[in-house]
Amino acid sequence: MIAALYIRVSTTDQAEKGYSLETQLSENRQKASELGATAFVEFIDDGYSGEYIDRPALTQLRDGLERREFDIVVIYDPDRLARNLAHQLIITDEIEKSGAKLLFVSVTFEASPEGKLFYSMRGAISAYEKEKIKERTTRGKKGKARQGKLVNNGRCFGYDYDKVNSMYIINEDQAAIIRQIFDLCIKDKMGTALISKELNREGIPAPRGNRWIVSSIHRILTNTAYRGVIYSMKHKSTKTGFNTRTIETRPESEWIPIKVPAIVDEITWHSAQKQLQSNKDLAKRNLKNDYLLNGLVCCARCGRKMTIKHSGNSNNPVSYYACLTQVSTSYMYLENDKCTARRIPAVILDELVWDKLHELAENPELIDQYAQDIGNPIATAKIKNTLVKLKDTEKKISTQKETIMRWFRQQIINGSDAEKQLDEINKQLIDIEVTTKRLNDELNFLTSQTSPADIAMNLNKYFKDTQYYSEEERKIAMRAVLDKVNVERIDTTYAKNSKPEFTIDLKFL
Structure with a gap:
């Protein structure tokens, strides 16, 4: 008589019930x-969950x-065969059809209606225990x-x-790298590709000791932990097989925020998100018309933006x-408002400006002509007016916050409703703070003077070694040094x- 012995154990089974391999084999x-x-x-099957029917040794047994x-199949307990009742019944049916007899060590199984009912009940209880x-x-x-x-x-x-204490502690050496990444994104307006290239050039070690890659940079810039909060219960992981699982995002109302030490402040983190979105909008794969200066060119005659227009054969x-x-x-329908400026060939202008920036990078003494006052009274007044409105809005929202806190105390x-409303209000206040900082930066920019040294340093950083730049890197370099390009065609041909x-007329950042 040939006996097939099936043994299965997982780590939790061995710890909780003593279902060791040795015990079952014996x-x-x-x-x-x-x-x-x-x-x-x-x-x-060593280390395999009974929740799934796809197990190597079980598959060999079924074959x-x-x-x-086999004449008989011996298993220590029904839940060693499977945790899922449907799987138990499928395998039991296969055993019976093969002519073999199924036997358990811990319980008596009879191939009668009563025995099968008891067996089914055991399977249901096992599945219930698993869910519990x-x-x-x-x-x-x-x-x-929640603690x-x-x-x-x-x-x-x-x-x-x-x-x-089940808590993170800032590692200052690594935190310095994270702050550098945020600075490169926000201050230097670098994309994730250029940031990884810069860190590798400086020989800064990546988290796993290898070279920096784009996905690692993006994960760091979007990780909320660095602004001081980690969301637990944000994702739900469901196993669909021994080596496969699906991950779903739970509704935001189920997320549990956990405060951790912040490496960057809220304004810095949100500024990085805005810069990432800006980089995405300008990325090659997202631009319908992919030109170096797209979004930077302004009409010198009327001051409005210039955009891409195509002419000639569609092919x-x-x-x-x-x-x-x-x-x-x-x-x-506004004929009087239409500008009469001539169109500018895109490819020609792109290369002219690119070559000019290279020339200035190689000959910084030519930069003096661009170090001019860039004050703009109309734009300055507009920004100041917006800042006043933002201040009023901030006061109103802060009053709402105090009211909700008072209602909670009374x-x-x-607590759940208060937390939800306060979280929304805090998001609005952070957004106002970020916008205020950006407008103040613009105000300082409008009322200051760009120095030749600053322009030269920026050009040297982005235009000294561009031989192997991709098209996307060339666009990013343009936007890292230029605020806008005022242009007008003056020939009459x-x-x-x-x-x-x-x-x-090049306007530098």
Whole structure:
């Protein structure tokens, strides 16, 4: 008589119920021997959950059953076979169809209606216990998170983990790298590709000791931990097989915020998010018309933006920068407001400006002509007026915040409602703070003077070694040094192959 012995154990099973491999093997062999088995074939799934039917040893056993290789199948307990009742019934049916007999060590199984009912009930109870364990684990994690403790050590770069208090501690060496990444993004307006290139050039070690890559930079810049908050219960992970799982984002109302030491302030973090979005909007794959100066060119005649317009054969069109008044439908019926400036060939202007920036980088003494006062009274007054309005709005929202806190103390509203409203108000206040900082920076920019030394330093940084720049890196370099390009075509020729002439006024950051 040939006996198939199936043994399965997972780490939790061994810890909680003593279902060790040795125990199951010993008991299964003894049971098979008592029944007269003369040969044993062992199938062992070590470390596999009984929640899924796709297990290596179980698959081998089922293949053997299909070939009718066994007389009896011995298993220590029904939940060793499967935790899922449907899976138990499927495998039991396969055993019966092969002509083998199913036997358990811990319980008596009879192939009768009553025995099958009892077996089914055991399977249902096993599945219920599994769900209870999962629910109890999740409840424990939520309770820990609500106490302000980290549920586990996520090994977040920039922090060390305090096991005693379940909290992160800032690692100053790594935190300095994180602050540098935020500075490169915000102050130097670098994209993730250029930041990783700069860190690798400086020989700064990446989190795992290898070279920096774009995805690592993006994860750091978008990680809320660095502004002082980690959200527990944000994602729900569901296993769909032994090596597969799906991850879903829970509704925001279920997230539990945990305060951790901040490495950058709120304004810096939100400024980085805005810069990332700006970089994304200007990225090559997201631009319908991909030109170096797209978004920077302004009409020198009327001061409005210039945008791309195509002309000629659709298979080989010629692209131009055209004044917005000649392109936008907003000016369709406003003939008097349409600018008469001529269109600018896009490719020619892009290369002219690129070459000019290279020339200035190589010859910084030529920069003096661009170090001019860039004051703009109209724009300055507009920004100041906006700042006053923002201040008034901030006062009103702060009053709302105080009212909600008073209502909570008076028990007019419960803690959950108060927390939800306060979180929304705090987001608005942070947004106002970020906008105020940006407008103040613009105000300082409008009322200050760009020094030749600052321009030279910026040009030297981005235009000294551009030989291997990708097209996206060339665009980023342009936007890192230029605020705008005022241009007007001044030649009077209209022939197809005529050489255009321009007046170009570069405005530097």
